[in-house]
Amino acid sequence: MSISRTELVQAFDGLLQPDRFKDYGPNGLQVEGKAHIARIVSGVTASRALIEAAIAARADAIFVHHGLFWRGQDGRVAGWMKQRLQLLLAHDINLLAYHLPLDAHPEYGNNAQLGRVLGLAADARFGEQDLGWAAPAAFDSGQALADHVAQALGRRVTLVEGGAQPIRRVAWCTGGAQGYFEPAVATGADAFITGEISEPQAHLAREMGVSFIAAGHHATERYGAPATAGHVAAALGLEHEFIEIDNPG
CATH class of the missing domain: 3.40.1390.30 (NIF3 (NGG1p interacting factor 3)-like)
Structure with a gap:
């Protein structure tokens, strides 16, 4: 089973209500990929390691707490940013990120x-x-x-x-x-x-x-993303997998 990208974004926005928050970066769809989604991978941070693991897992969308874009950062697409974006775009993978809304949700945050x-x-x-x-x-x-x-x-x-x-x-x-x-x-x-x-x-x-x-x-912060993505995936009949990328910080 698959759903449209718009339906997926609406489901996450409806659950997490990002418009309620003054945040440090954009919440919701950060990188547009394929129009229909059947499989979601969740993780804590949109690192290259997570993106590569999501590609190997044949993900159509990645759901994270820490996305790619933050207020005040260098806006040039070079180095690590180019590498991450290049992977997402080459494999047509959607990236969705929710920062403070994911911290705050009363059940899944x-x-x-x-x-x-x-x-x-x-x-x-x-x-x-x-x-x-x-x-x-x-x-x-x-x-x-x-x-x-x-x-x-x-x-x-x-x-x-x-x-x-x-x-x-x-x-x-x-x-x-x-x-x-x-x-x-x-x-x-x-x-x-x-x-x-x-x-x-x-x-x-x-x-x-x-x-x-x-x-x-x-x-x-490793528990909110899989709880939230797992809940939405189950409600929409999608496949979901949490991928842990070790981080001592």
Whole structure:
């Protein structure tokens, strides 16, 4: 079974509602390919490795969180950009990318799916565009929470422990959301989980008594794309495959 490109874009737009967000780049169809789609490959980032794997998988469309185009980037089609575009165009593959809309979706988005993986049931949203999530928790310490996150994600994490108190409330926002730390603290969180940590957050964590866990940008954002693309593919009767491209960042 196949559907038109227009139907596929409408399905993703209807689910993720990109017009609600002020974002860093275009959401939706970024590269136009064949007019009809039967097979979707999802991944985190539109890297050359993912595009090559999608070609090998005979994909008609690729669905990602991190697309090719970002506000303020060099607009020249050369080097790595030329190589990625050349592959997509030569094989007539559609590229669809959704950034903040994929972070925010209440069921299939990155934050919702990270909460599912970690066993956290969110009861509040916070921060700019309500992208941050918070939930009650029961961990004896920041280290106990960090161990839980590491086990759930299958990788080492960076912990800056804020104090010796138990963790009764956890806030999180996937990816490069270290700027959400102070809004998370304002919600009453005892710990904050995101993908990355910048230099100031280590000092803030110690001074504010709130633990900070950096679990990896890719690692915290690898669940939303397959959940969303899998849901849409099932609803439309399409084939879907998630392809993991390892990334330690």
